[in-house]
Amino acid sequence: xxxxxxxxxxxxxxxxxxxxxxxxxxxxxxxxxxxxxxxxxxxxxxxxxxxxxxxxxxxxxxxxxxxxxxxxxxxxxxxxxxxxxxxxxxxxxxxxxxxxxxxxxxxxxxxxxxxxxxxxxxxxxxxxxxxxxxxxxxxxxxxxxxxxxxxxxxxxxxxxxxxxxxxxxxxxxxxxxxxxxxxxxxxxxxxxxxxxxxxxxxxxxxxxxxxxxxxxxxxxxxxxxxxxxxxxxxxxxxxxxxxxxxxxxxxxxxxxxxxxxxxxxxxxxxxxxxxxxxxxxxxxxxxxxxxxxxxxxxxxxxxxxxxxxxxxxxxxxxxxxxxxxxxxxxxxxxxxxxxxxxxxxxxxxxxxxxxxxxxxxxxxxxxxxxxxxxxxxxxxxxxxxxxxxxxxxxxxxxxxxxxxxxxxxxxxxxxxxxxxxxxxxxxxxxxxxxxxxxxxxxxxxxxxxxxxxxxxxxxxxxxxxxxxxxxxxxxxxxxxxxxxxxxxxxxxxxxxxxxxxxxxxxxxxxxxxxxxxxxxxxxxxxxxxxxxxxxxxxxxxxxxxxxxxxxxxxxxxxxxxxxxxxxxxxxxxxxxxxxxxxxxxxxxxxxxxxxxxxxxxxxxxxxxxxxxxxxxxxxxxxxxxxxxxxxxxxxxxxxxxxxxxxxxxxxxxxxxxxxxxxxxxxxxxxxxxxxxxxxxxxxxxxxxxxxxxxxxxxxxxxxxxxxxxxxxxxxxxxxxxxxxxxxxxxxxxxxxxxxxxxxxxxxxxxxxxxxxxxxxxxxxxxxxxxxxxxxxxxxxxxxxxxxxxxxxxxxxxxxxxxxxxxxxxxxxxxxxxxxxxxxxxxxxxxxxxxxxxxxxxxxxxxxxxxxxxxxxxxxxxxxxxxxxxxxxxxxxxxxxxxxxxxxxxxxxxxxxxxxxxxxxxxxxxxxxxxxxxxxxxxxxxxxxxxxxxxxxxxxxxxxxxxxxxxxxxxxxxxxxxxxxxxxxxxxxxxxxxxxxx
Numbered sequence: 001x002x003x004x005x006x007x008x009x010x011x012x013x014x015x016x017x018x019x020x021x022x023x024x025x026x027x028x029x030x031x032x033x034x035x036x037x038x039x040x041x042x043x044x045x046x047x048x049x050x051x052x053x054x055x056x057x058x059x060x061x062x063x064x065x066x067x068x069x070x071x072x073x074x075x076x077x078x079x080x081x082x083x084x085x086x087x088x089x090x091x092x093x094x095x096x097x098x099x100x101x102x103x104x105x106x107x108x109x110x111x112x113x114x115x116x117x118x119x120x121x122x123x124x125x126x127x128x129x130x131x132x133x134x135x136x137x138x139x140x141x142x143x144x145x146x147x148x149x150x151x152x153x154x155x156x157x158x159x160x161x162x163x164x165x166x167x168x169x170x171x172x173x174x175x176x177x178x179x180x181x182x183x184x185x186x187x188x189x190x191x192x193x194x195x196x197x198x199x200x201x202x203x204x205x206x207x208x209x210x211x212x213x214x215x216x217x218x219x220x221x222x223x224x225x226x227x228x229x230x231x232x233x234x235x236x237x238x239x240x241x242x243x244x245x246x247x248x249x250x251x252x253x254x255x256x257x258x259x260x261x262x263x264x265x266x267x268x269x270x271x272x273x274x275x276x277x278x279x280x281x282x283x284x285x286x287x288x289x290x291x292x293x294x295x296x297x298x299x300x301x302x303x304x305x306x307x308x309x310x311x312x313x314x315x316x317x318x319x320x321x322x323x324x325x326x327x328x329x330x331x332x333x334x335x336x337x338x339x340x341x342x343x344x345x346x347x348x349x350x351x352x353x354x355x356x357x358x359x360x361x362x363x364x365x366x367x368x369x370x371x372x373x374x375x376x377x378x379x380x381x382x383x384x385x386x387x388x389x390x391x392x393x394x395x396x397x398x399x400x401x402x403x404x405x406x407x408x409x410x411x412x413x414x415x416x417x418x419x420x421x422x423x424x425x426x427x428x429x430x431x432x433x434x435x436x437x438x439x440x441x442x443x444x445x446x447x448x449x450x451x452x453x454x455x456x457x458x459x460x461x462x463x464x465x466x467x468x469x470x471x472x473x474x475x476x477x478x479x480x481x482x483x484x485x486x487x488x489x490x491x492x493x494x495x496x497x498x499x500x501x502x503x504x505x506x507x508x509x510x511x512x513x514x515x516x517x518x519x520x521x522x523x524x525x526x527x528x529x530x531x532x533x534x535x536x537x538x539x540x541x542x543x544x545x546x547x548x549x550x551x552x553x554x555x556x557x558x559x560x561x562x563x564x565x566x567x568x569x570x571x572x573x574x575x576x577x578x579x580x581x582x583x584x585x586x587x588x589x590x591x592x593x594x595x596x597x598x599x600x601x602x603x604x605x606x607x608x609x610x611x612x613x614x615x616x617x618x619x620x621x622x623x624x625x626x627x628x629x630x631x632x633x634x635x636x637x638x639x640x641x642x643x644x645x646x647x648x649x650x651x652x653x654x655x656x657x658x659x660x661x662x663x664x665x666x667x668x669x670x671x672x673x674x675x676x677x678x679x680x681x682x683x684x685x686x687x688x689x690x691x692x693x694x695x696x697x698x699x700x701x702x703x704x705x706x707x708x709x710x711x712x713x714x715x716x717x718x719x720x721x722x723x724x725x726x727x728x729x730x731x732x733x734x735x736x737x738x739x740x741x742x743x744x745x746x747x748x749x750x751x752x753x754x755x756x757x758x759x760x761x762x763x764x765x766x767x768x769x770x771x772x773x774x775x776x777x778x779x780x781x782x783x784x785x786x787x788x789x790x791x792x793x794x795x796x797x798x799x800x801x802x803x804x805x806x807x808x809x810x811x812x813x814x815x816x817x818x819x820x821x822x823x824x825x826x827x828x829x830x831x832x833x834x835x836x837x838x839x840x841x842x843x844x845x846x847x848x849x850x851x852x853x854x855x856x857x858x859x860x861x862x863x864x865x866x867x868x869x870x871x872x873x874x875x876x877x878x879x880x881x882x883x884x885x886x887x888x889x890x891x892x893x894x895x896x897x898x899x900x901x902x903x904x905x906x907x908x909x910x911x912x913x914x915x916x917x918x919x920x921x922x923x924x925x926x927x928x929x930x931x932x933x934x935x936x937x938x939x940x941x942x943x944x945x946x947x948x949x950x951x952x953x954x955x956x957x958x959x960x961x962x963x964x965x966x967x968x969x970x971x972x973x974x975x976x977x978x979x980x981x
Contacts, residue, residue: 016909025579030096032062034078037099041742043080044852045804045927046100047151051075058927061798063742087958088435105596108980112216114186114226114239114516115454115499117561118758118951122563124595124618126676126693126731127222128154130694131214132241134844136381136857138941138974139258139307139919140209141332141341142166142202143238149859152751153219157959159202160967161260163307163332163341166202168959171219171234172695173755173836175672176717177772177794179703180628182219183234188364190458190495191230193523194628199430199464200371201341206434206462208328208345209309210254213241221622221674222595226515226559228575229589229633232672232699240364242349243315243322251664256309258974262335263303263944264954265968266870267891271295271388274888289886293391300392301419305333305970321352329787329975335970338423339375341370341857345366358444361466363438374428381778381965383419385874385887392420399425399473411475415885418475425474426876430466435459437617438495441736450503454517458495465486472535482535490526495519499557503619510564519555524548531744549633554578568626569597571620579627579669586668593622594811614682614689626670629703634667634719662718672699672720674736683736690734695725698760704772704788723762725794729755745848752841757793770829778964779903781874784961789831795961796831798869799906800824810896810907811937832906835961837913851925858917861957866912868892869964874903875908892952912956914949915941935980943972 034046041064049056050069061063069090076096079085083100090096102820110117111129128151135146142169148156156167174181187190187207196205216237218224224231259740269277271294278287313326330343350363394402404415411417438458445451468485470477477483501515506512506518532541557575573593580587600606601615608687639658678693701721735749762771774795775786787798800815818828839862846855876898896907924940949956954962 004042017122025069027053029066030069030076030090030094031066032098034065034080034098034100035060036083036461036503036742037101041925043083043927046078047928049077049079049248051077051246052829054250056610056928063707064173064386065544068196072853082459086751087209095813112214112239113218113223113699113829114235114237115413115497115517115557116501118515118561120680121566121599121614121616122561123223123567124561124569124597125218125620125692126153126618126678126695127223128152128219129214129218129732130217132212134846135209135212136854136919137939137976138257138943139260139309139332139972141151141206141309141330143207143209143212143215143826144169144204144474146209146212147215147217147685149857150591150749150751150844151842152691152733153729153753154217155365155753155837155840157957158969159216159959161335161969162201162375162377162967163305163334163339164201164205164343164370165967166204170596170836171217171236172697173748173757173782174794175232175697175699175725175727176626176670177702177704177722177725177788178629179626180565182628183231183236184224184230184240185236186227187238187366187436187490188362189440189497190436190460191521192436193491193493193761195525195875196430196486197434197462197464201372201374205341205343205370206345206432206436207238207366208311208326208347208368210328211240211347211366211670212238214239220595220620220676220678220693221573221593221624221672222573222620222676224574225573225591225593225622225624227624227626228555228557228591229331229577229579229669231591231724232624232626238583240347240349240366241313241315241324241326242351243317245251245317245320245322245324245353245805247315247316252311252313252315252978253980254309254311254976254978256974256976258972259910259973260305260307260309260333260970263971264300264947265616266954267952268298268384268888269388269891273891273894274388274656277889277893278886279875286880286883286886288566289387289884291387291389291391293389295386295388295390295392297386297388297419300966301337301379301383301423302335303333303337304336305339306860307332307972311468321350326347331798334375336375336377336379336423336967337420338373338426340373342371344370345412345572360442360715362440362442363437365435365439367435368432370430370432370434372430372432374430375917376422376426376428377965378417379419379422380967381870382416382422382499384870384890384965385416385879387420387886388888389886390524393618397636398478399471400473401475402477406884410592411478411887412881413479416887420474425471427469428466429468430464432462432464434462434464436461442550448502449615454501456495456501458489458492458497460493460495462489465491471494477534480534480540480729482539483532484532484534485538488528488530489598490524490772492522492524492889494522496521508565510562512563513561515557515559519557520552521553522550524550548882551580553580553627554912563785567599567602569599571595574624577625581627581629581633581635583665586635586665589625589669589671591623591625591671594619595622596664601682602961611683611686612681612683615682617970618678618680619673620676620678622674624634624672624674625701626672626703626976629719634663637661637663645909656838664718664720667703667720670703672697687740688736690732690735693731695727695729697730699725699727713934721763723790724760725757726760727757728753728863729753743850747846749844754839756838757836759788759790759792762790770798774963775867775960776931777869777872777903778869779869779901783903785867785904786835787831792831793834793836795836796834797865797906797909797961798829798905799909800829801832802905802907805943808903810898810902812896812898814899815905829904832909833865834959835866835912836863838863842918851927853923853925854921856920858915859918860913860915862913864912864956865909865961866951866953866956866958868908868951869909869962870953872903872908873901908954910949910951910953912949912958912961913936913949914951914955914956916947917945918944918975920945935978937978938977939976941972941974941976943974944969945971 215492218235224826311328315324401418401421529543575606733751771789803814842859879887926936
């Protein structure tokens with residue numbers, strides 16, 4: 001059969017002309033006024049749209065409108081933020097007045113839960129939800145930035161200011177020592193792999209934030225246990241935007257331009273201060289090494305950086321098939337020179353209903369192509385210590401840059417490298433293609449009312465590659481004749497879910513929702529290796545062994561929701577999980593949960609109360625699991641290749657040997673038991689609403705890395721189960737619509753969280769032992785400043801207590817003898833604070849006056865400490881006393897006068913509490929520009945506007961609490977434009 005290609009654009013044009021002629025012959029004008037049903041006041045700027053078309057208008061300042069309709073069968077759609085949308089058939093009327101009902105009531109909102117949705121009124125677990133109307137605005141590159149500061153119990157700590165860099169997400173604190181503490185992230189029903197992707201700085205930056213409709217956060221075990229083995233750290237469910245049935249085709253175009261600026265820099269000696277210090281603390285031979293320049297090396301490596309983010313989407317419905325197509329392009333430079341990311345995204349969503357709505361189909365496809373150039377972050381540390389009296393460039397230097405050199409002209413290997421040279425003489429490129437998608441079929445079985453079968457097939461596949469090139473003319477590559485290192489990675493995540501769901505209403509016997517299903521997920525990673533070469537093609541480092549780790553999860557799950565009289569709610573869940581990470585004897589785990597809720601407001605005593613319009617008490621218990629650890633097969637005996645330092649010499653040849661890895665045949669699931677008590681409330685029929693939650697978690701059989709005793713002929717670390725940890729906290733959130741008039745509205749929200757973790761036992765550590773030393777620092781070899789100890793918070797700082805003189809200055813090498821034995825040694829180290837804040841909070845505000853809107857998000861942490869490793873490693877005069885070069889110092893040396901490093905002094909532990917203005921935004925909505933419904937909105941945003949803190953480093957918010965050359969968070973000023981038609 002010959003295929004006929006129909007010229008679609010021509011047909012569309014003819015169809016448009018025909019429809020416009022029909023409209024011209026029947027058009028008539030309809031006018032009216034829109035008012036608030038509660039107050040009777042006029043509502044300006046209400047959207048008025050002819051259903052099934054893109055023709056529309058908005059009401060004037062007095063709530064009046066005028067629109068041409070094609071016929072008496074036309075239906076007008078009235079919509080306005082904060083009010084319920086309304087449809088009105090015109091009929092033969094020429095005047096159509098409408099009163100809109102307020103839509104502040106929260107109880108009927110639907111949130112996504114595992115394998116389904118629920119009304120907020122029916123939820124028994126602790127769930128937070130943020131929709132696109134409440135997302136953070138500005139230059140938002142990653143999904144997690146949309147909800148920063150918005151949800152109680154959810155703490156998002158930026159990993160740095162690198163373009164595309166993500167944040168560390170913690171839901172109700174961490175539950176593990178060495179297994180992942182990251183939550184499970186599920187996108188449109190596809191659970192992601194938490195591990196990173198080579199060639200990109202953040203595994204989540206493949207998802208365009210402009211495509212996200214809502215993010216629902218499952219926090220307690222009642223809400224998360226349906227995901228069993230991967231849910232001990234909470235679950236974030238991301239729902240992307242989709243077309244809607246009956247929606248006219250709508251095109252949205254947005255563009256955003258932004259400038260990122262460095263804010264706070266590390267406080268080091270300037271050139272004049274450096275010369276004064278050198279003249280006092282060095283020999284004449286060393287003083288002769290100083291130059292004549294006055295170079296601020298940090299100013300040399302940082303820049304004001306530009307970014308452009310452009311997006312377009314088309315959504316609507318073709319007959320009965322809703323659709324949405326989107327594309328986006330991001331170009332973002334970093335404030336550290338040579339840092340850059342380019343991201344191109346595309347998305348497709350189709351949601352047809354077939355066989356009289358018996359079969360509902362959801363097809364979601366997303367693709368991304370990212371190209372990154374990664375700046376050498378070693379330049380940040382080099383800029384701190386490089387001699388400020390030396391120039392940046394030297395025509396006779398190495399590659400045109402001034403460097404510390406030996407007498408023969410070669411670079412000194414121990415001296416720092418020129419910071420700008422590290423950036424501009426290194427080409428580190430990464431490229432990633434990634435696609436994620438799923439096909440979900442929801443079939444209503446015709447012979448059983450309320451019974452549905454659901455099949456969900458999903459995938460997440462990425463292919464990445466990269467190359468790091470250092471030329472032979474660079475100081476970092478001259479000794480090897482240059483360096484070319486290549487890498488590749490392939491990752492595959494395949495999903496198959498099948499489950500039955502049943503919903504039945506038995507009138508006075510209550511409502512029942514039940515789910516029963518099976519899930520299979522397969523993870524495969526391919527890591528080929530390549531020789532590292534120099535420019536001449538010589539092998540500098542031979543290729544290693546290619547790895548192809550693969551693991552699988554098989555699960556059976558069930559859930560029952562029961563509601564009696566809309567007062568008494570019960571949820572029971574169980575999941576039976578098997579993981580290939582564990583041996584057959586310990587492979588399977590059972591993860592149950594049970595929760596109940598009492599809608600107190602439905603009792604007679606409160607039923608007609610107009611102030612407290614909803615009150616619900618929630619109680620929950622559940623067990624979740626953890627198997628996401630660094631080793632794929634920690635229960636198997638295996639051998640790995642030794643490193644260069646452990647090769648065996650036979651004659652004149654050195655041979656790489658195989659050495660045994662430590663393993664634990666009996667390693668098993670880490671399990672977290674959670675108790676939750678919560679109270680949800682609503683005031684004045686939804687004008688104000690909030691919740692209170694108390695939770696207690698106990699994690700048993702902790703998965704952790706522990707040292708292996710010397711002499712065992714194994715590597716020095718072992719993955720095993722080591723003990724227990726407890727986690728308890730309190731969450732509170734409240735939102736109130738302070739003002740609501742036709743011309744002015746103001747919503748204010750706040751959330752507060754208290755969280756505390758305590759190690760209860762470490763079975764592989766002696767009872768009176770210090771614990772497991774962690775928290776490596778720079779400035780020496782093998783030094784640590786943190787420890788896991790029973791009875792204390794994980795990663796507590798472990799330091800000496802500094803002694804001060806009468807002027808308040810620290811006395812060098814003098815610490816408090818805490819055990820009173822007259823000797824200062826390891827026995828006098830003590831635990832002095834912890835890196836994770838016990839208290840954190842967020843405040844958000846949104847005002848709307850006529851066509852203007854103003855909003856902000858303010859957040860803060862209290863009770864955390866940070867170790868200023870930049871100051872401790874560089875704050876001593878010993879930096880000046882290298883025989884062949886000079887190194888700059890941290891300005892704290894002017895206060896301490898330390899001659900040598902005092903790395904474990906608690907002088908360098910600082911209060912890391914802060915108050916940060918996350919973003920401030922101002923927007924203006926021009927409304928409909930013409931009868932065709934063209935809309936225009938502009939906005940300006942400042943992100944990271946200011947930080948109030950006593951911390952002396954570049955930023956008090958340091959993941960892990962050790963500040964060691966942290967990539968500064970920039971201040972970002974953005975201007976955006978959104979056009980719809």
